[in-house]
Amino acid sequence: DQQVKQNSPSLSVQEGRISILNCDYTNSMFDYFLWYKKYPAEGPTFLISISSIKDKNEDGRFTVFLNKSAKHLSLHIVPSQPGDSAVYFCAATRGNNRKLIWGLGTSLAVNP
Amino acid sequence: NAGVMQNPRHLVRRRGQEARLRCSPMKGHSHVYWYRQLPEEGLKFMVYLQKENIIDESGMPKERFSAEFPKEGPSILRIQQVVRGDSAAYFCASSMGSNQPQHFGDGTRLSIL
Numbered sequence: 345d346q347q348v349k350q351n352s353p354s355l356s357v358q359e360g361r362i363s364i365l366n367c368d369y370t371n372s373m374f375d376y377f378l379w380y381k382k383y384p385a386e387g388p389t390f391l392i393s394i395s396s397i398k399d400k401n402e403d404g405r406f407t408v409f410l411n412k413s414a415k416h417l418s419l420h421i422v423p424s425q426p427g428d429s430a431v432y433f434c435a436a437t438r439g440n441n442r443k444l445i446w447g448l449g450t451s452l453a454v455n456p
Numbered sequence: 457n458a459g460v461m462q463n464p465r466h467l468v469r470r471r472g473q474e475a476r477l478r479c480s481p482m483k484g485h486s487h488v489y490w491y492r493q494l495p496e497e498g499l500k501f502m503v504y505l506q507k508e509n510i511i512d513e514s515g516m517p518k519e520r521f522s523a524e525f526p527k528e529g530p531s532i533l534r535i536q537q538v539v540r541g542d543s544a545a546y547f548c549a550s551s552m553g554s555n556q557p558q559h560f561g562d563g564t565r566l567s568i569l
Contacts, residue, residue, distance in 0.1 A: 376555070378557060378558075380560075385562070386562050386563075387460070387462075387547050387549075387560035387561050387562045387563050388499070388547070388560045389560070390557045390558070390559055390560075393557055433498070433499070442487075442489075442504070442551070442554045442555065442558070443489065443501040443504055443512055443514075443515070444489070444491070444499070444501060444549075444558065445501070446491075446498045446499045446500070447498065448497075448498045449498065
């Protein structure tokens, strides 16, 4: 039972354009969402997070949007750079426990 | 600039042996989480610990697996009598508090012969 879903296994974008990565969730109790980037043979690197009391959070080139009614969030990267090429994971959690429930990831390729 | 440190990076064991995976959290972090990534799968939560306490072990297999985070020293994930199905990447994360982002180490890749 996949509670966090990333339906696009891969995405290819031209350098300088916008990358949009999507994530859907099924558990309405989730109240905190995070995006991580992962390179091969390394651990996930935290990028940006959003609480369910907000619908947008921005940090430099990265913006996360949350649509609670649709149980959908997205990560926008503008402008995309070749160094952004990695696997991006969406994760969600609820309550004080904070164990992360993960999507399966989207592999982003930014072409020069 | 010490992030989360995991060792060893690679560990090879024969079936029936014990595997010990170590995790030193970031300085100032008292919350530790262990996750496992099986081949071709996503990360799955195993256990959440604070100093000397297991807060949530709902993701731990019922047998052979144990975890600790002692008052002094690193957190240890211990797997007894390993089997082929234990082959995976094991990631440790730490956070300053339960409502803070988790920061990950580079993992231990466990291979069972």
